[in-house]
Amino acid sequence: MENKFIVSARKYRPQNFNTVVGQSHITTTLKNAIRNNQLAHAFLFCGPRGVGKTTCARILAKTINCTNPTEEGEACNTCQSCVSFDAGTSLNIHELDAASNNSVDDIRSLVEQVRFAPQAGKYKVYIVDEVHMLSASAFNAFLKTLEEPPSYAIFILATTEKHKILPTILSRCQIFDFKRITNNDTVLHLQEIVEKEGIQAEKAALQVIAQKSEGCMRDSLSILDKIVSFTNGSVSYQNTLEHLNILDEDYYFKLLEAMQQQDMAAAMLLYDEINRKGFEGDLVLNGFAEFIRNLLVCRDAKSASLLEAVEGMQDKYTETARKISFSYLVSALNILNEAEINYKMARNKRLHVELTLIKLNFLQQAIDLSSANGTVSKKKRIDGPVAFRTKEVQPVQFMATPSKQKTAAKLYIEQPVVQPEPAAQPRIKPAADMPPPVMPAATQAPRHSAAGNGKKNSLLDTLRTRYGNQYEIQEVAEAELLSMEKLAVTWDSYIAILEKQAKHSSVGTFKTARLVIENEVRFTATVSTVISQNFIEQERMVLLDHLQKAFSNRAIAFDVLVEASEKEDVPIHMRLNSKQKFEHIARQYPLIRELKERLKLEIDY
Known part of the structure; x- marks a missing residue:
């Protein structure tokens, strides 16, 4: 039977903790916990995709059931438990994909299996992958078992989106945060694999693959498999760039040199050459922005370690960065970022990119024009504080005879x-x-x-x-304090004024109001209905002036209260709002509602 091809991500999946790449902070903790017999009953592995969450979960399940573990806390890979695990026939390890089994019934089935003790080995391990896909009801059904499982049950939950998991689940688990794998670790791992496979691969090509995978080991191995198939076992820098549709960095160096010389024709011709090779405008903008970013970090020796470039290009980056001003790099990065954001909205994509290149071509000239004495001056800048503008007030002049002017002013x-x-x-x-007096x-x-x-x-x-x-x-008369006798007289005098004005409704309200003095300058008028309260409120300003003049006291004030014990008989049109009025009318006259629905009218309530 012909051997079946196995992708590198599966073929070289780590089988023990020592072979896990880039997660030493987690593997060391787990090995120490196994060696010291301090295992938690529930683990949560969270982090980006392809960094080893499920792999570490399987290694942990394999190691804790190993009958002959090593002194370092690793599985022996020779006992019956390890052999059955490697063959995929172990009965002590159960994996559940929560993305496709996210209902309450699936979790209940899992809980039912937990009740049975393992037939061989010490632990039954349940690995739930993509646990954030469980529904809220499934999470709640899982809570009790996750908090108090049997002594032989261990749960390992894996997720890429920790924020979607309920806090009640998080509090019951021991959380391990996986980090992205660095480019150096990825390159070293890829070198080991190509040596085992007998593949000729340039280190620069492996560095490009590591940058493209963005810290995901599974993606880097998949890219390596594709390039090996594409090149028939020979991985070089050029064919890697061609396969990954990445523009060579030499083009960016040439483009920047043309812009520094303000040679717009050379820059436009270079972009035309790039465009004819099949590279889209957004790839050019994104790649050029990354190139400018690398130049920016190379200007300072402290940040030079952040440079993401293939081997042999570091010196060229550093040398070029010394020739370019800091202001140019920052401004160019800002222009490229805005152009990349607006690229999708542009109708003429090529013109959009060419316009960006024209801006970058004359950017140095714009910076030189805005410079003053060697420093960059921003637009609308205020170099100094601006005083608050006021108009001088002229002093008052006292009119008097010249001989006695000073004495008269003092007097x-x-x-x-x-x-x-x-x-x-x-x-x-x-x-x-x-008549009005005339000043003599x-x-x-x-x-x-x-x-x-x-x-x-x-x-x-x-x-x-x-x-x-x-x-x-x-x-001036002295201010009087409130007294019940004078207040009643003043109140009755105002009632007489209302009678002369023929305000009969207000007169009845004022006569039935009950006055109570609260303090020296405030009293309350209690009425029986809200309508009566409104009548008094309508007269508030005139009534208040009448009272203050009578007592020669401008501090006098009053409140109007409604008795809570009495219920007010308010007409229906005053109790309902606009929407309720329409519903009331529509119930009495159904044709109005039918008219509204037929004409599809929208009523503005």
């Missing part, structure tokens, strides 16, 4: 301050028959005479001296 300021009579403040009120030309004379006598007149005397009988001078 004019001091007179309002000195008040010998603290009992009351004067209020100036024009007489009934007196020599109004300062009495004040000068007062200053000349050496006496300070009171404000009241000064007003009398200046204006004589033109005004009636009255004292």
